[in-house]
Amino acid sequence: MRRKLVAGNWKMNGDSAFVSAFSSAIAPNIQALPEGIDVLIAAPTILLPQLCQEFALTRVLVAAQNVSSYASGAYTGETSAEMLSKAGCDACLVGHSERRALFGDTDEVMLSKVRRLLEVEIQPIFCIGETLEQRDLGQASNVVTSQLALLLDNLSSEALGKIAVAYEPVWAIGTGRTASPEQAQAMHERIRDHVRQKDAELAEKMVLLYGGSVNADNSSELFAQPDIDGGLVGGASLQADNFAQICKSIECR
Ligand code: PEP
Secondary structure, eight states: OOOEEEEEEOOSOOOHHHHHHHHHHHHHHHHTSOTTEEEEEEEOGGGHHHHHHHTTTSSEEEEESOOOSSSSSSOTTOOOHHHHHHHTOOEEEESOHHHHHHHOOOHHHHHHHHHHHHHTTOEEEEEEOOOHHHHHTTOHHHHHHHHHHHHHTTSOHHHHTTOEEEEOOGGGTTSSOOOOHHHHHHHHHHHHHHHHHHOHHHHHHOOEEEESSOOTTTHHHHHTSTTOOEEEESGGGGSHHHHHHHHHTOOOO
């Protein structure tokens, strides 16, 4: 049975007081979840040490939203994977559509980021997804599988087994317009089939998340789909009560 994962992405929100209030509100809810469900929060870099400290004795995992593609050295403004590891991070987003669109993260850069993270045993959460224009042109499957091919073509099955993939249609991120459970399941099935062509065992164990306007009203139906193993939740992860509800809506199958 695959583990379930609900990941919150705070994007560029939060401060120290918010971290304290959020952690005390969420931790008891998460402790009560059945074994087999992981919960993590991806926060801005400056909040990560505090978040790691607040969640140290809880089941909540901590993720960064970005990492340098370089290991160390003269890269002003960057944060290395080793620094994240020493701060206590468990995971890190790579390839979020906002990074692809606004910060020019290319395939080469994203692959290097994934490699740097794997070197220090931080789990990459690799985000893929098509734009509305690509979907309307009937290109959604091809776009998503070619984004995934970056990993499948360049990493071993062993390395791939350490990565979670988040399918996030760009048209559903922050728009309030979520993919229907059927649309999301169809793409997740397609993604898993694509991984199966490389390695059947890997396909069965790879954790696939859905992201895009997930909230407490739509999460149970999305998470009930057979190939959806959890979610990447942006806006709704900023309210502890809502996020706790979303985490509770996932069931172990
Ligand atoms: C995200 O930031 O990855 C995301 C899915 O955002 P939202 O849930 O707000 O659409």
